[in-house]
Amino acid sequence: MLSRLAKKGSTGSTTGMRRTFITITLYLFMACMGHGASELKPKSSNATFGRLADHLMDGYNKGVRPVQNWNQATNVTIHITIFAILGVDEKNQALTTYIWCAQSWIDEFLTWDLMKFENVTKISIPTQWVWVPDITIVECLSMQKSDEISYVHVYDDGRVVINEPVHIVTACKLNIYYFPFDVQNCSLTFTSWGDPVNDINVHFWKNEHVMEALPFYYDTDGEWDLVKVIHSHREFVVMDDKRFSQARFFIVMKRRTMFYTVNVILPSIFLMILDIVGFYLPPESGERVSFKITLLLGYSVFLSYASDQLPATGTPLIGVYFIICMLMMVISIMESILMVRIVHNQNLHPAVSKWLKKLVFGKMSLLVCLKDWVHRVAPREDSSEQTESITEKLAFSDKDDIDDDYKQLPMARLLELLLSIQNEVVSIQKHLKKQDNDSIIMEWLQIGYIVDKFLFRVYLVVMLVYAAVLATIWAQWYWQRTLLHPNFYN
Incomplete structure (x- = not known):
């Protein structure tokens, strides 16, 4: 009985010890795991930010x-x-x-x-x-x-x-x-x-x-x-x-400015250069008029494109430049039409007035350096004056000698001679009138050439002056930009 109780007591104590050991082991394992997790987890400052907020x-x-x-x-x-x-x-x-x-x-x-x-x-x-x-x-x-x-x-x-x-x-x-x-x-x-x-x-x-x-x-x-x-x-x-x-x-x-320089400014300059070159075509040639009209049409198409690139308000200086260029083209076409009118309507030429001769041959020819050329091709004396001179010479001939010659000739021969003289006088008169008409035509041609050269030089002067004005304004803009930011180009 005692031995059975002793054996039972020893078995109970062994089981309790096992349970205690397992419990202690689990607590130690959980403690180690918790300590390791606390070391691996980074500290967060959210709590600090929360407290601070x-x-x-x-x-x-x-x-x-x-x-x-x-x-x-x-x-x-x-x-x-x-x-x-x-x-x-x-x-x-x-x-x-x-x-x-x-x-x-x-x-x-x-x-x-x-x-x-x-x-x-x-x-x-x-x-x-x-x-x-x-x-x-x-x-x-x-x-x-x-x-x-x-x-x-x-x-x-x-x-x-x-x-x-x-x-x-x-x-x-x-x-x-x-x-x-x-x-x-x-x-x-x-x-x-x-x-x-x-x-x-x-x-x-x-x-x-x-x-x-x-x-x-x-x-x-x-x-x-x-x-x-x-x-x-x-x-x-x-x-x-x-x-x-x-x-x-x-x-x-x-x-x-590169876009506007390439697409707006340079095309206008090229068209104006072509218009200037058109002055070297013969003024009596009709091709000059057709050439300049073609340029004017091309410039009009160009302005329709350039107007889309210009600001919608205000008047920029380049817009005034375009207007002046078109105005100069129109003037050059009018001058070419006038030259064609002078050359091809020869029967409608009136005599050149004295004031126009004085203005063109006297002053305008000096400006275009054609004074010597005018003297070399000076028109001949008027035919009416030549006719009066011949008449005066016939009137002051020796009347006695003429009467003696006429008395020696028969009447038929005399009539034939008078008719021949009349025909010669008419022929001379026609020739002199033709020379007079040729002289008038020559004078108008000279006037046309001189006016053409004069307008060409005026055209060049206006374009050069306006180009100089634009260059001055551009230089002012460049100076202003450089003054505002001197290291801009460095």
């Missing part, structure tokens, strides 16, 4: 200006980066740009101790949680934000920074007189219409007077090149004697 928002009122002393102004600094000039609308006087706008200010209620929050220096919190200044762009016509910026960056010293990309259309006064060699200056004015300078003072992010446009920030193959961005600060007074501050950014840009 709760700390900042505890009792925070975003509806009031964040200053301890209400007499102290909030300084808002602004910086823009221009990524692209998307378009310039000359007709509506508008500029479309894509910019990155950054604003920064001090919020005295959003500060914390770094030691209490594990040295966290910056936190991002929703924009609708904090106070944001009411900064607007004065020239803004329409604005489209690419992405809704829902967070702002807050630093431990209370500085709040918000960055937002903006697709904006602004009003800009464009001067297209120098088109296509024009430089435009458009402004972006940032100000607060609701708070005067005593409450919100707008400043610039950087202290440099000029912020250069680096290719990294501005990279586009559009029609415009960004030269530089200049900023200025000023204060202005409104009707109720309140002073407001504004920060203005001046965007200086120039038009890329």
Whole structure:
């Protein structure tokens, strides 16, 4: 009995020990696994950010200006980066740009101790949680934000920074007189219409007077090149004697001229050169008129294309140049038609008046260096004067000798002789009239040649003077661009 009880007791104790051992082993295994998992899992700062956000928002009122002393102004600094000039609308006087706008200010209620929050220096919190200044762009016509910026960056010293990309259309006064060699200056004015300078003072992010446009920030193959961005600060007074501050950014840009030079300016120059060469065709040739009319038609077609490239408003200098070129072509066609009229209507030529001879042969021939040529081909004496001279010579002949000769001849022979003399006189008269007509035609031809040379030189002078004016204006534009940005070509 005792042995059976002893055996049973030893079996129970063995089973209990096993259970205890298994339990201890499981606890040790779970403890090791927990310790290993805690070593492998990285520490997260979400809890710190959460505590910091709760700390900042505890009792925070975003509806009031964040200053301890209400007499102290909030300084808002602004910086823009221009990524692209998307378009310039000359007709509506508008500029479309894509910019990155950054604003920064001090919020005295959003500060914390770094030691209490594990040295966290910056936190991002929703924009609708904090106070944001009411900064607007004065020239803004329409604005489209690419992405809704829902967070702002807050630093431990209370500085709040918000960055937002903006697709904006602004009003800009464009001067297209120098088109296509024009430089435009458009402004972006940032100000607060609701708070005067005593409450919100707008400043610039950087202290440099000029912020250069680096290719990294501005990279586009559009029609415009960004030269530089200049900023200025000023204060202005409104009707109720309140002073407001504004920060203005001046965007200086120039038009890329290669397209207009190749497609607008050079074709016009080539057509004008052909019109000048047309003056070397013989003035009495009808091919000159047809050639110049063809050029005028071609120039008209060219202007219909060029008008699509010119601005819809204003009068650029190049438009005046096109009008003058067409006017000179019309004048040259009228001169060629006049020459054809002089040469081919010979029977309708009146005698050249003395004042016209004096003007053309005396003065105009000197201007075109044809004075010697006029003297070499001077017209003969008038036929009427020659006829009177012959009559006077016959009248003053020796009448006695003639009477003696006539008495010796029979009557039939005398009549035959008189008839022969009459025929000779008529023949001489016709010959002299023909010479007179040829002389008139020659005079008109001389006048036509001299006038043709004179108009050709006037044509050249006008075109050269106008080309010099355009070159001067272009040089002025080049000087202006170089003065604005002297390192532009480096």
